[in-house]
Amino acid sequence: MxxxxxxxxxxxxxxxxxxxxxxxxxxxxxxxxxxxxxxxxxxxxxxxxxxxxxxxxxxxFRSVAVNPSGVLTLPEDEAMVAGLGEAVDLCGLADYPKLPAQDLRRIEDVAFSLEGAFHFYRVASIHQTKGGGVRIEAEDGTRLLVQDGTVSFERRWFSKDAFTQDESVGLGGPAATLRIVQPDSRSG
Structure with a gap:
């Protein structure tokens, strides 16, 4: 052949x-x-x-150009603004159960600190549970469950851990990155 x-x-x-x-x-x-x-x-x-x-x-044939300041402009007239907005939204880990489904789907990363150790996970799948919580599975196989102010997470080769917002510095603060471009509400 x-x-x-x-x-x-x-x-x-x-x-x-x-x-x-x-x-x-x-x-x-x-x-x-x-x-x-x-x-x-x-x-x-x-x-x-x-x-x-x-x-x-x-x-x-670019549809938009990005200035060093992060503003999206039309390529033929760089003075004309095509879009303005935040590229990344941050959300507290304890707030996951309150997020609507469309925002949960946009979560790409989860980060928190516990007992002086920083944990960063790239999200592979995320879904809401029947009990009102959120189950997250990371690309490395780590599983997190956020429910009723408690986060339990299970890593391969480690024992299952659970903690509340009071025990973690990063739990109530910025923890999830939602990579989205949103229209600027100030522009009218």
Whole structure:
């Protein structure tokens, strides 16, 4: 099958170059190598040209541009503001059960400190439980349950831990990052 594909590609190349197949069979070995090298260079040049054209198109047809200050502007008129807002919202871990489902789906990271140790988890799945709590599973397999002001978490190879807001410095403070762009409510 590989030989058939190779033969079909060579036949197509010969047609493209206007070379007859029997002329190549009778040609010396150096000529065959030169044709193969030319075909490889042509393929490389085509790929490079395609990459450059793709880069130019991506840059030329941007829908918004980001200033160093974080403001989204239209690319043709950088003075015209296209959007303003916070890129990251922070929410306390104890407040998770109060969040609406659409905000829970946006949570990407969970961070808290407990007994002097900082814990950071990338969220793999999150859902609300029947009891009014929130169950979070991190990418590393850590499971957290936030319910009634208590957080219990279970890590692989460690015993199950539970703590309340009073026991953790990071529990009531900023703990979850919700990566979203929201419209600025001040702009009217």
């Amino acid at each position: 590989l030989e058939q594909l190779q033969s079909a590609l060579l036949d197509g190349l010969f047609q493209l170059l206007g070379v007859k197949k029997h002329e190549v069979k009778d040609a010396p070995r150096n000529t065959k190598q030169a044709i193969a090298a030319s075909a490889a260079l042509l393929l490389l040049f085509t790929c490079l040209l395609l990459a450059v054209m793709t880069g130019v198109m991506l840059h030329a």
